[in-house]
Amino acid sequence: MSALTLSRLTVCFGRRTAVASFDAEIGSGEWLCLIGPNGAGKSSILRSIVGLVPSEGSIEIGGRTIGGLSSRDRARLVAYVPQEPLLPPDMNGFDYVLLGRNPYVRPFRSESRHDRSVVAEIIERLSLHDLQGRLLATMSGGERQRFVIARALAQEAPVLLLDEPTTALDIGHQQQALDLVDGLRREHGLTVISAMHDLTLAGLYSDRLALLHAGHLVAEGSAAAVLRPETLAEFYGVSVRVHYEQDGTVVVVPLRSPSEQPSASRPL
Amino acid sequence: MAGARRPLGVVMGAAVAVLIAAVVVGVVAGTAGLPPGRVLLEVVDRLTPGHLHSGLTERQQAIVWDLRMPRVVLAGLVGAMLSLAGASYQGVFRNPLVDPYLLGAAAGAGLGATVAIAYMRSARESWPIDPIVALGFLGAVAAVAVTYLVGTGAGARTSTSLVLAGVAVTSFATALQTYLQRQDDETRREVFSWILGRLNTATWGDVRLVAPYITVSVVVLLLHRRMLDVLRVGEDEADALGAGVAHIRLWVVGAATLGTAAAVSVSGLISFVGIIVPHTVRLLGGASYRRVLPLSLLGGAAFLIATDTFARTATGGDNIPIGVVTAFFGAPFFIVLMRTRAVAR
Numbered sequence: 352m353s354a355l356t357l358s359r360l361t362v363c364f365g366r367r368t369a370v371a372s373f374d375a376e377i378g379s380g381e382w383l384c385l386i387g388p389n390g391a392g393k394s395s396i397l398r399s400i401v402g403l404v405p406s407e408g409s410i411e412i413g414g415r416t417i418g419g420l421s422s423r424d425r426a427r428l429v430a431y432v433p434q435e436p437l438l439p440p441d442m443n444g445f446d447y448v449l450l451g452r453n454p455y456v457r458p459f460r461s462e463s464r465h466d467r468s469v470v471a472e473i474i475e476r477l478s479l480h481d482l483q484g485r486l487l488a489t490m491s492g493g494e495r496q497r498f499v500i501a502r503a504l505a506q507e508a509p510v511l512l513l514d515e516p517t518t519a520l521d522i523g524h525q526q527q528a529l530d531l532v533d534g535l536r537r538e539h540g541l542t543v544i545s546a547m548h549d550l551t552l553a554g555l556y557s558d559r560l561a562l563l564h565a566g567h568l569v570a571e572g573s574a575a576a577v578l579r580p581e582t583l584a585e586f587y588g589v590s591v592r593v594h595y596e597q598d599g600t601v602v603v604v605p606l607r608s609p610s611e612q613p614s615a616s617r618p619l
Numbered sequence: 620m621a622g623a624r625r626p627l628g629v630v631m632g633a634a635v636a637v638l639i640a641a642v643v644v645g646v647v648a649g650t651a652g653l654p655p656g657r658v659l660l661e662v663v664d665r666l667t668p669g670h671l672h673s674g675l676t677e678r679q680q681a682i683v684w685d686l687r688m689p690r691v692v693l694a695g696l697v698g699a700m701l702s703l704a705g706a707s708y709q710g711v712f713r714n715p716l717v718d719p720y721l722l723g724a725a726a727g728a729g730l731g732a733t734v735a736i737a738y739m740r741s742a743r744e745s746w747p748i749d750p751i752v753a754l755g756f757l758g759a760v761a762a763v764a765v766t767y768l769v770g771t772g773a774g775a776r777t778s779t780s781l782v783l784a785g786v787a788v789t790s791f792a793t794a795l796q797t798y799l800q801r802q803d804d805e806t807r808r809e810v811f812s813w814i815l816g817r818l819n820t821a822t823w824g825d826v827r828l829v830a831p832y833i834t835v836s837v838v839v840l841l842l843h844r845r846m847l848d849v850l851r852v853g854e855d856e857a858d859a860l861g862a863g864v865a866h867i868r869l870w871v872v873g874a875a876t877l878g879t880a881a882a883v884s885v886s887g888l889i890s891f892v893g894i895i896v897p898h899t900v901r902l903l904g905g906a907s908y909r910r911v912l913p914l915s916l917l918g919g920a921a922f923l924i925a926t927d928t929f930a931r932t933a934t935g936g937d938n939i940p941i942g943v944v945t946a947f948f949g950a951p952f953f954i955v956l957m958r959t960r961a962v963a964r
Contacts, residue, residue: 402858421863436856437852437853
């Protein structure tokens with residue numbers, strides 16, 4: 352059975368259609384990556400699943416339609432990591448992860464001992480123990496990103512949505528963050544949908560790519576099937592060279608426009 | 620911020636101690652030349668079932684019990700309310716610089732009070748409640764209600780439109796109020812003295828009038844202290860965490876407005892309390908709203924009792940308007956605070 356089913360998902364902002372009748376079925380433990388140029392509708396799909404933008408069509412998680420759920424019940428099913436998380440500078444790491452327990456805390460109550468132990472466990476699993484007392488303002492970008500993921504995990508939701516999780520990170524921290532998510536979905540059957548700009552990383556980590564253009568799904572499948580030079584040229588308007596490695600890895604390298612290539616013979 | 624590491628009990632204990640000290644000084648200090656020991660004895664006598672003899676004359680007892688005590692209690696209630704409302708507003712709008720007057724409460728109260736002063740002088744004797752208090756309260760509630768209706772129309776998910784609506788309502792009410800107060804010199808004088816704050820006329824009646832509203836407001840706001848911590852990650856993320864931001868905003872703004880309206884209706888517009896007290900407690904006790912809200916409550920009460928004591932004793936019974944004192948000490952303090960925080964970041 353699919354863990355997450357989107358049928359005819361449509362998101363409109365005024366007269367502009369951001370997402371047009373998007374269908375997807377994602378199995379438990381599967382990682383779907385949404386790619387496409389800016390404004391293609393990737394973030395809108397993620398934001399509509401989490402209930403931040405109104406949408407039409409249906410969203411089912413584990414066979415349950417989540418359209419009518421309260422935001423609290425929805426937050427137990429979907430965890431969301433935004434593109435640029437807003438981090439309160441003077442909050443410490445532990446308290447930040449504890450916010451992820453909000454959907455389980457009864458109104459006007461404090462977090463229970465169970466909530467705290469869930470958080471402690473996640474912090475332990477992500478090796479953040481030494482950092483948990485530090486204020487977010489004093490952490491590096493990579494450290495913060497791990498706490499953001501930890502907060503999402505504290506929601507104990509079966510579906511994890513990541514909007515550009517690696518844009519602000521250097522190559523090492525990108526790998527760390529994505530490895531972390533990859534490990535978690537393999538161990539715990541977490542279903543992941545991410546929006547990503549780095550096509551090579553998108554192909555490397557996800558099971559399936561969905562290429563969006565102007566709100567429409569234009570290509571879907573494995574990295575090798577979707578990441579073709581002619582497809583990318585058509586929808587991104589970019590010239591790329593694509594290397595297909597023996598192990599199945601697909602590497603997308605942008606080509607420099609010929610007109611801007613400095614000529615080697617030009618005098619300095 | 621080192622303050623966050625101090626245990627909550629220690630910080631709360633210190634705040635309670637400061638409040639008690641402010642109350643004691645507020646009751647003891649005065650220009651009537653009463654012996655402090657006897658004044659304290661008199662207060663203890665009144666508050667406890669046993670019988671103590673303070674040795675004060677009946678007139679002196681009246682000064683302590685009917686003039687000073689209601690003034691101290693009212694200053695405490697108003698200071699606590701404005702600080703707590705300010706801290707709550709800062710949390711719900713995620714802006715450290717807003718005060719409880721953001722959505723038009725002050726301008727609405729000012730308009731209501733001005734109408735009462737300009738047109739209802741004759742009604743003062745016949746109304747069960749002073750019309751300045753009644754219309755000030757209604758004006759504040761009405762102004763914020765209009766702001767809310769205008770600012771949360773269809774599709775407005777964030778608080779920005781609400782804040783802009785508050786700016787518009789404030790300007791409109793202030794324009795009306797300024798026009799009305801031009802009536803005559805007597806009106807203008809009275810409006811000015813109201814705007815600058817007036818705790819000098821405090822009675823037990825005032826205390827009884829506002830205490831229920833302030834109590835309800837305080838309870839509702841304190842219940843939301845954890846939710847305000849969730850809101851620190853922004854409205855979108857808080858919603859994604861299941862917080863129901865629109866509900867929180869409605870309850871917090873509603874409760875803060877009720878309490879603020881009650882406070883300003885009896886005290887006039889006391890500025891800066893709602894900003895400087897929450898900021899001071901953040902520096903001393905940490906930024907979590909679970910600390911900021913209760914500490915603002917205690918600190919605000921202590922601060923306004925202390926400033927009011929200064930206002931009525933500093934110039935030998937001249938009664939400087941309380942709003943002048945809070946702004947006089949508040950503004951420089953605020954500048955220092957902003958600069959030191961800018962350095963700390």
